[in-house]
Amino acid sequence: MRGQAARQTTGYFGGHVALGLMSGVLGPTLPALAVQTHSDPDALGILFAARSLGYLLASLVVGRIYDRRTAHPILVGALLVIAAGLAAVPLVPTRVGLIGLFLLLGSAQGVLDVGNNMMLARVQGARIAPYMSALHCCYGVGALIAPLVVGASSSVAWGYWWLALAIVPFAVSVSSTRSPTQTEPATTEQRSPAPADSRLIGLLVAWFVLCQGAEAGFAGWSFTVATRSGFDQDAATKLVSSFWAAFTLARVLTIPLAARVRPQTLLTIDLLGAIASVSCLVLIPGETAMWIGTVALGLSLASMFPATLSLASQHMRLDGAVTSTFFVGASLGAMSIPWVLGYALALGPRGPLWIILADLIVAGAVLRAVRTQTRG
Numbered sequence: 001m002r003g004q005a006a007r008q009t010t011g012y013f014g015g016h017v018a019l020g021l022m023s024g025v026l027g028p029t030l031p032a033l034a035v036q037t038h039s040d041p042d043a044l045g046i047l048f049a050a051r052s053l054g055y056l057l058a059s060l061v062v063g064r065i066y067d068r069r070t071a072h073p074i075l076v077g078a079l080l081v082i083a084a085g086l087a088a089v090p091l092v093p094t095r096v097g098l099i100g101l102f103l104l105l106g107s108a109q110g111v112l113d114v115g116n117n118m119m120l121a122r123v124q125g126a127r128i129a130p131y132m133s134a135l136h137c138c139y140g141v142g143a144l145i146a147p148l149v150v151g152a153s154s155s156v157a158w159g160y161w162w163l164a165l166a167i168v169p170f171a172v173s174v175s176s177t178r179s180p181t182q183t184e185p186a187t188t189e190q191r192s193p194a195p196a197d198s199r200l201i202g203l204l205v206a207w208f209v210l211c212q213g214a215e216a217g218f219a220g221w222s223f224t225v226a227t228r229s230g231f232d233q234d235a236a237t238k239l240v241s242s243f244w245a246a247f248t249l250a251r252v253l254t255i256p257l258a259a260r261v262r263p264q265t266l267l268t269i270d271l272l273g274a275i276a277s278v279s280c281l282v283l284i285p286g287e288t289a290m291w292i293g294t295v296a297l298g299l300s301l302a303s304m305f306p307a308t309l310s311l312a313s314q315h316m317r318l319d320g321a322v323t324s325t326f327f328v329g330a331s332l333g334a335m336s337i338p339w340v341l342g343y344a345l346a347l348g349p350r351g352p353l354w355i356i357l358a359d360l361i362v363a364g365a366v367l368r369a370v371r372t373q374t375r376g
Contacts, residue, residue: 020142054106
């Protein structure tokens, strides 16, 4: 990889670590935030929805902006907003204030996520598959680190402040390189994909809704599910970290696989593994099954997002409009499914897991339709 491309790619990887830090910190800190705002922890599930709504609104427009504007100043701005927002979380005394703050943080996440994926595609072109897997592996690294940092800090407030400080170097890294153009040399190494098919786009959006909903829902509520199933807070934190550790390990392992295995094959294996994992969680009682199911689910969900983007890139050009559409679908899932799971706690401590299982079964039907469409 050329020196400039390597520096650009490293910057995008750092940005995705920041995204993981942002995503991994909320679930384990919900009880502390409930105390801080004098709220019911279940009612704070709306923070997931607020964050995802901000992400959705940003995703609707930012892809077109990246098609017309220099990208790196926008990415740097998003990183600095995330850093400042995380630093402000422990200082907000009301539930309404936190909702507004997480709406802003979600918007910055959407700007950063869409931009990192688009710019990486411009820089790497035909070589995108393993780099896309590596990019999303970095997200898993951040999500794994976040609860560990919070757990090791003297207070939840200091946990947020350490995470905010850690994001600043990533902004410096991106600001030190030039923005790629839409005509980077790497993108000319292969024939341009066919124009986007609206039916395939619709199916992939539905797939993103379901799969990102399952991932965000489990990641956000697994701590609460664990504590209500008999885990103490320390064990529940370790359980969440084990999910992200497995998630990150799987993304590392799929980096070489992505260059050799078809995306549709990876997605089929991932989905079958996810359904089996959640079935273990809901059908087999006891802490051992909870640990096994959680780790297996992290392994199974890990490569779904990058493999889907790689699949899409084989059948269409991922310009700003198409990329934004996919990320809107992902944000809809990350907004709606965790919100529903919060209310599913009324069904019992494992009520949310039954919703996730149903979600994944429907995703199976969507994936079958995607396979049929891409064969045609």
